[in-house]
Amino acid sequence: MVNVSRRGFLKLSGVTGAGLGAAALLSACSGSGSGSDSGSSDGGSDVKIGVSIWSSTDALGKLSADIVKKAAKILGVETQFVDQGHVSEQVTASAETLAAAGCNGMIICNSADSEMTSVINTCNENEMYVTQFYRIISKENSPDVYKAAENSKFYVGAVHEDEVLNGKTLMNLLLEKGGPNKTGARSICLEGWTVGDATFQLRWQGYKEGLDEWNKEHPDDKATMTDPVYANTSSAEGAKVTEQFVNTYPDMDALIVAGGGGDPLVGSIGQLKNMGLTGKISVVSTDFLDDLEDQLKTGGIFAESGGHFCDPLYAFILTYQACTGKLEVKEGEFGKEIKFPYVYVSSSEDYANYKKYFVDEAPYTDDEIKELAKDDFDALDKAATSLSIDDVKSRHSK
Template identity: 85%
Template sequence: MGNLSRRDFLKLSGVTGAGLGASALLAACNGGGGSDDGGDGASGEGKKIGISIWSSTDALGSLSVAICKKAADILGCEVQTVDQGHVSEQVTASAETLAAAGCNGMIICNSADSEMTSVINTCNENEMYVTQFYRIISEEASPDVYEVAKNSKFYVGAVHEDEVLNGKTLMGLLLEKGGPNKTGARNICLEGWTVGDATFQLRWQGYKEGLDEWNQAHPDDQATMTEPVYANTSSAEGAKVTEQFVNTNPNMDALIVAGGGGDPLVGSIGQLANMGKTGQISVVSTDFLEDLADQLESGGIFAESGGHFCDPLYAFILTYQACTGKLEVKDGEFGKEIKFPYVYVSSSDEYKDYAKYFVDDAPYNEDEIKALAEDDFDALCKAAESLSIEDVKKRHA
């Protein structure tokens, strides 16, 4: 596995279309189907960790699952994945499915805080550890759910991003350099994914804060943003929402596609191309597409934040540590929190560096993943927060 490049790994896992199943992938990596070979410190033999995710096939979801499968193979444990589409009933049911499959722990990207009450209760009943990724329960907005997590012996914690800062940064890029003339966008439309999604709410807060700060500082040069229209997590709905925006907002010069794993963005930029609007409307989004370099070159995308697919890797490692007894989970404490940084790119040249250190080769090699699994929480937190293109360059020099 240590000699397998990230691009080759993604091809094996089906991310770039080869379509091998999980068992074939793990066999291709080490011939062991994910079981512990007894060497090099792997200690996860007999442990099974579930992954509950909106989709394991879109741009971000496939990367997220692939890097967790890589870690599972290195650490000698088994993985089971459930796609739940960010549909609340399916999100809560996913925990039951993974518990019934005999998982010792699970990581989950839920869509709303409210779902976590049922998820955590299922984990408590089945003594199954759970860690959130790309999400964290809000103590302020969801105090009851927060207390459920706090009082659980099986809620490990959450690995997530500073989404408010993410939103402000993308809004700032649009206001400073967006629009058809690259002198700044002023008429911005907002495409969300699912109503009530906790991460979207934080990004939206950031977009609004960035917009408010601009308008306060530029009273004679005001910008506007629409209320969100939701595309869920499908390409077709992304295209439909974008067409609606163009037809009802004749002065539209920018589009924020808040996320949704990448598929809504694919539909949106495809629809703009069909309408002859590529480059005329500046598109920013979160979650890197596989063809991001080409989209930046053509003007299909103006700027994007992403590169955060290692977030679920850290959630996986925390869960692995809880399952193997290295990390103690206590009731009465909310759990561990790791904040993950985004990478921002706004040109094909910037993306080349990202591709070299995050795509062509993995940002963490086999020895580094083993070391992360042995780290205490403070060291894990420091490693996560320092991840960047420069950090990978230094480690892999």
């Protein structure tokens, strides 16, 4: 038994459900360390899953971390978090850190496709499964990285959003109802977060598609959008970029803050407030802030997409299933893909419904998370892509 790997031992022990039963066999392999959380003793799990995230403390990061911790406790899984700030060297090092900590698997929100080659290699060397969340490797833009994922026995897949549609939806809201008079914005500035980030590139594609379609259909009422200026994931840089836009484009009537976890948006709307421009420049963004309800009421934010923090929950479950042998990862296949829906809010009334069904109570109960962990991939995919305010309302009113 000494020569059987922990992963092989988990599978041999039949650890496949929400309640796991090999604690006595492998307790010595489940160490803890800085940033780790032990799951409950519900059945006695010996699965340890790492989480590599840009931040576990900003608006989106905390929601993401909290729902993973909730699932880990329910399933009896130990977790370890590494905050890597979307700095490439730290992103790649996070996989090494989690492997050294004895993780069976990890989920990761990387900042660029190029980082995933190193991450996948580390996972291959350490027999550690990996699933992306809020990200997916682009086959067109990063064929070599995509091939590395295909050739891996440990790349599980990716849970991400339809970012092109997200971008088009936000752009259309601005063009139709934005601007100081709510008759449509026409001079739009774009704030990105990290150069080369695959998710930003897709959102930007959506912004451009929405803009191009509008201009084609309205040749006498065209709108413009700047090239992106990057704020990384910093509130201070968000404020600086916004001030630069206002000073450079006097006709500016809208600002897209592409994302970055929420902090750049905080800086941007704070800067607009300081300049007396709240409500005069329509701001749209992705990643809900904690005070979104107030920002919608005061005009600090015009519209926002978010509510996608269950994305890491599904990445966690896929990784858990791979670690326990329920989900087979095949060499030569790219892996599983789940495309997660966004929730869009553009009024305090919209947000009230979101808050009731996603914030005041979790969108999934403990029992529902246990059942998700038992589902096959098709059922998981259907559950994920069906998530909405109406879906939660329907499930929790029974």
